[in-house]
Amino acid sequence: MRRYYEFAIAIALIGLVSLFLLASLDSVRSDMEEALVQSDVASMRLELAEAVVHRVASSGDLPQSNNPVDWVASKPANYRGAFDAAPDERSIWYFDRQAGELIYRFHDGSRARFRLGRGGGDGRLVISGISLRRLEQGRE
Template identity: 55%
Template sequence: MRRYYEFAVVVVLISILALVLLKALGRASNEMEEAGVQADVAAIRIGLMEVVAHRETFGGSLPKSDNPLDWVASRPGNYLGEMDGVPDSNAVWYFDHQARELVYRFRDGHRARFRLSRDGNVDSPKAVVAGVGLLRLEDQRE
């Protein structure tokens, strides 16, 4: 009978450790997705800086579009295009045409929003060249 109690205690301890591990893996997964979004945004910002630097060097005008992905040569692989509402799929990029925001929809449903800035009077001058930059707005939760 004593062995059954020992076995039950071991099973409970392993179950608790498994739950703790699963929670930690979930947090790590969310952090990896956020890191991927930040890497994509960094690549988009570099593309924007290339466009502005080219214009500053050779002249010409900047694109008229408010969609920063119309400005750059490469787009994230999971970019759906311009939309008027929130798509059904998760882990995708899209441009919200009505709000004029580039949006990444996470797997958990919340959205990271970015807006193309064309004026030099921004609070965060990080990655802003000649007044053009990609600014992160407050995330939206569902």
């Protein structure tokens, strides 16, 4: 009978440790997803700066689009396009035409929102008044 109690206690401990491990993995996933978003945005900011410098040097006009993805050569891998309403998918980039915002929808439903700024900025990589600013994070 004693072995059954020991076995039950061992199973309960393994279950408890597994529960904590799964919670930690979910937290790590969120942190990794945020790091990937920041990496994609940093890359887009550099490409925006390159596009602006190239256009200014060649006396060309800047694109009229408010979608920063239209300005850059390489789109984020999981960019789905421009939509009037939020798509159902998670862990994707999309451009919200109504709000004029580039949005990353996280796996947990929260959103990272970015807007192409013209004429000023928040101090991050602003060239000829063009910047990519992060807005307050939202939840759907």
